[in-house]
Structures are given as structure tokens and as C-alpha cells.
Amino acid sequence: MEKLREETLKMLKKIEPLVDKIEIVNDKGEEMLTNMKAYIADSKHFLNQKDFIKAFESIVWSWAILEICEELGVLKIEK
Numbered sequence: 001m002e003k004l005r006e007e008t009l010k011m012l013k014k015i016e017p018l019v020d021k022i023e024i025v026n027d028k029g030e031e032m033l034t035n036m037k038a039y040i041a042d043s044k045h046f047l048n049q050k051d052f053i054k055a056f057e058s059i060v061w062s063w064a065i066l067e068i069c070e071e072l073g074v075l076k077i078e079k
Contacts, residue, residue: 012040015063
């Protein structure tokens with residue numbers, strides 16, 4: 001379980017700075033950014049609860065939302 005916790009923390013550390021660099025393209029992008037932020041918050045909550053499986057799942061969802069929305073063009077990341 002320690003490895004799962006470490007991987008979750010690593011992914012959180014990478015995604016959090018990106019949140020401020022995201023440009024919302026349309027209403028769907030705004031909705032999806034809200035969802036992504038909720039999954040990030042959920043991941044932190046589950047880490048605090050020592051529920052490392054749910055913490056990892058939540059951070060994976062946040063990354064998936066970001067990558068899919070960037071691909072679809074509803075969110076842009078400032079490079």
C-alpha cells in the first residue's frame with residue numbers, strides 16, 4: 001500500500017501546478033475543470049483517510065479528465 005500512496009502523491013504533485021495553467025475554452029470545459037478539481041480534492045481526502053485505492057483511483061480520474069478534455073479542445077494547458 002505504501003507504493004500506491006507514493007504514486008498517488010507523485011501524481012498529485014504533477015497535476016496541481018497545471019490547474020492554474022488551464023485555459024477554459026467553453027462551458028463544457030468549465031464543467032470538466034470543476035470535475036477534475038473535485039477528483040483532486042477527493043484524492044487528498046482519501047489519502048488522509050488512508051484509503052489508498054480510492055485516492056489513486058481519484059487522481060487517475062483527474063488525469064483522465066484533463067487529457068481527454070485537452071484532446072477534445074475544451075481545455076487548453078499553457079505550455
